[in-house]
Amino acid sequence: MANTDRDLVYTLKNRCRVCYTCVRECPAKAIKIINGQAEVLNERCIVCGNCTKVCSQGAKVYLNTVDHVNSLLKNGRKNIAIIAPSFPAEFKEIANYKIFVSMVRSIGFDIVSEVAFGADLVAKKYRKLIENGDGRCYISSDCPAVVSYIEHYHSALVKDLVPVASPMVVMSRVMKKKYEDDINLIFIGPCVAKKSESDEVDEMITFTELRSVFEQKGITQKTVQPTDFDPPLGGKGAIFPVSRGLLQTAGITDDVFDGNIIVAEGRNNFQEAIKEFEDGLLRSQHLELLSCEGCIMGPGMSPNGKHYTRRILINNYVQKKINSLNETEWQKQIDEYFDIDLSAQFEPKRKSLKFPDWNEIQKVLESMGKKDPKDHLNCGACGYETCEEHATAIVQGLAENEMCLPYTIEKLHNSVNELAITNDKLTSIQQALKQSEKMASMGQLSAGIAHELNNPLGVVIMYANILLEEAPKDSQIQKDLKLIVDQTNRCKKIVGGLLNFARKNQVNSSNTNIIDLVEHSIQAVIIPKKIKIEIDSSTLKDPYVMLDYEQMTQVLTNLIKNAIDAMPKGGNIKITLEDKNDDVIFCVKDSGIGIDNESLEKIFEPFYTTKGIGKGTGLGLATAYGIVKMHKGKISVFSNNEPEKEPTGTEFKISIPRFQ
Numbered sequence: 001m002a003n004t005d006r007d008l009v010y011t012l013k014n015r016c017r018v019c020y021t022c023v024r025e026c027p028a029k030a031i032k033i034i035n036g037q038a039e040v041l042n043e044r045c046i047v048c049g050n051c052t053k054v055c056s057q058g059a060k061v062y063l064n065t066v067d068h069v070n071s072l073l074k075n076g077r078k079n080i081a082i083i084a085p086s087f088p089a090e091f092k093e094i095a096n097y098k099i100f101v102s103m104v105r106s107i108g109f110d111i112v113s114e115v116a117f118g119a120d121l122v123a124k125k126y127r128k129l130i131e132n133g134d135g136r137c138y139i140s141s142d143c144p145a146v147v148s149y150i151e152h153y154h155s156a157l158v159k160d161l162v163p164v165a166s167p168m169v170v171m172s173r174v175m176k177k178k179y180e181d182d183i184n185l186i187f188i189g190p191c192v193a194k195k196s197e198s199d200e201v202d203e204m205i206t207f208t209e210l211r212s213v214f215e216q217k218g219i220t221q222k223t224v225q226p227t228d229f230d231p232p233l234g235g236k237g238a239i240f241p242v243s244r245g246l247l248q249t250a251g252i253t254d255d256v257f258d259g260n261i262i263v264a265e266g267r268n269n270f271q272e273a274i275k276e277f278e279d280g281l282l283r284s285q286h287l288e289l290l291s292c293e294g295c296i297m298g299p300g301m302s303p304n305g306k307h308y309t310r311r312i313l314i315n316n317y318v319q320k321k322i323n324s325l326n327e328t329e330w331q332k333q334i335d336e337y338f339d340i341d342l343s344a345q346f347e348p349k350r351k352s353l354k355f356p357d358w359n360e361i362q363k364v365l366e367s368m369g370k371k372d373p374k375d376h377l378n379c380g381a382c383g384y385e386t387c388e389e390h391a392t393a394i395v396q397g398l399a400e401n402e403m404c405l406p407y408t409i410e411k412l413h414n415s416v417n418e419l420a421i422t423n424d425k426l427t428s429i430q431q432a433l434k435q436s437e438k439m440a441s442m443g444q445l446s447a448g449i450a451h452e453l454n455n456p457l458g459v460v461i462m463y464a465n466i467l468l469e470e471a472p473k474d475s476q477i478q479k480d481l482k483l484i485v486d487q488t489n490r491c492k493k494i495v496g497g498l499l500n501f502a503r504k505n506q507v508n509s510s511n512t513n514i515i516d517l518v519e520h521s522i523q524a525v526i527i528p529k530k531i532k533i534e535i536d537s538s539t540l541k542d543p544y545v546m547l548d549y550e551q552m553t554q555v556l557t558n559l560i561k562n563a564i565d566a567m568p569k570g571g572n573i574k575i576t577l578e579d580k581n582d583d584v585i586f587c588v589k590d591s592g593i594g595i596d597n598e599s600l601e602k603i604f605e606p607f608y609t610t611k612g613i614g615k616g617t618g619l620g621l622a623t624a625y626g627i628v629k630m631h632k633g634k635i636s637v638f639s640n641n642e643p644e645k646e647p648t649g650t651e652f653k654i655s656i657p658r659f660q
Helices: 021-025 050-054 066-072 097-108 116-131 144-153 155-160 167-179 192-196 207-217 245-250 267-278 307-324 327-337 358-367 387-395 405-470 476-502 514-523 549-565 620-630
Strands: 009-011 031-034 037-040 060-062 078-083 111-114 183-189 203-206 261-265 286-290 510-513 531-536 544-547 571-580 583-590 634-640 649-657
Touching (some): 066 183, 078 167, 097 111, 097 207, 116 327, 144 155, 155 267, 167 183, 203 207, 267 286, 510 549, 514 544, 514 549, 514 583, 544 549, 549 583, 549 620
Parallel strands (some): 183 203, 261 286, 531 571
């Protein structure tokens, strides 16, 4: 039985960068995304180690068992190392394999043997099964990750696995027969799945872990003398770690015309072969499957190794080995140990997740904006091949919506747009607040000035009128006094405007028909013949609004007068009345000369006017602003004075709550 109590592959969360590569590359979909972090589900993991190979950030790692091995080496038993035949592909810097054997001995091993002999026994047994011709087709069982995948996710095919133990397990049985039970058996190889394959081996370390042991203990090629592997020695089984290695060792052909063997290696290929075999499409074929591209590319090998270079290293090693092999002695050893138990039993361990209801999947797809099949991009950025697979994983609790790149980008764009709108609103509110503060300060100043000027102006007007009555008619004195009276009256009007701007009147609201209000305001103004005024209330649903009739008349009259002044050569004024939620909107738009941007910023300030001297006090819009604010409304202005951009003109928009 395998030791499955340990989490053999796990995530270093501080390194995970949410690229979803591990999700994409995991054949068992044993990766769960939680708050953007990719966690390995130990109960679903087949320990293929593929995620540790593809993670560029080193966030996926496998359990380091070096410390456990070191403790085993000190317990007084005979220490035996069995080495996977892929070692020449890893330790290419060591030209003489006997040096490598001695380096392993230096760690503290009494016996160093090669798993290639176990591979020879497995190949012989496998060949017998194939030659029996009982009509059955088998799936090779030497790759523990493939076996685990079938047991968990294609349990109906467990019966089709070759009932033969892997070379590692077989070699452990050979060692126990030869050295009995009082031993520590340590397997050294390229495969992480071996750490959980069988309890018949006390522990396993990978080749990369072996390198770290050499470094820790200061073991180099120069510190040892060459020694050979301890018998029994392997033969052609040394070719096992490369693709078709099992077939070559067993002497079985996979020729496209004569053979009935299909070889599939790598995550996608072995899964596809299993699926087609399960669907009955390959029932006349045997399958040799490897989860990696041969054991020489296992997760326990150093990263960035070249596949074909490693294959050549294995081929060269095997050729030298076969040339120097004592075939008589090797056959004697094969005959001696072939009677040991080479069998293996496999059990269904089905752990497939429950497939959710289609309505649940559809609901998740719609939440990501995938309402129609045409919206299913199937881009694979989330780590799943299709959008439906991703949605299924979300329902099963393995994935999150944010893993969908198009959905996340669209969501980000919407957030940016919402922020832009919010920022515009905030800017508008800040400007309105700034304007209100300015109006309040100006109002206090205006009130003070108005009260101080009223009395002396009254005295000047009174005595000027007395003198005017006493002055000789048509005299220069009469003309001068008349000018004094006119200009003093003008000052009095300005002071009256100041008081009107500064006052904080109560709004005397009444239920007002705003269409009548606009018509009354137009009648209060002298309209030149060359100017046309249009009232548009076509979209207005309810003309009745609670407001102060007199004050709003003053506002509209002022806006109409300003519009007329802005069109000295004539033009059009359009007054539009609209409903919007609980507000009513007045728009006064002219086709005049427009207002420049600099003036627009100051247009509601007291005493600021774009009119010539003597043509305006600059208090009309400031007063209108105050009246609108007293109605808890908003007033804004849009203008263009550049004919090359678009038609010139100005539009004032007033929004008043329907109910005060």
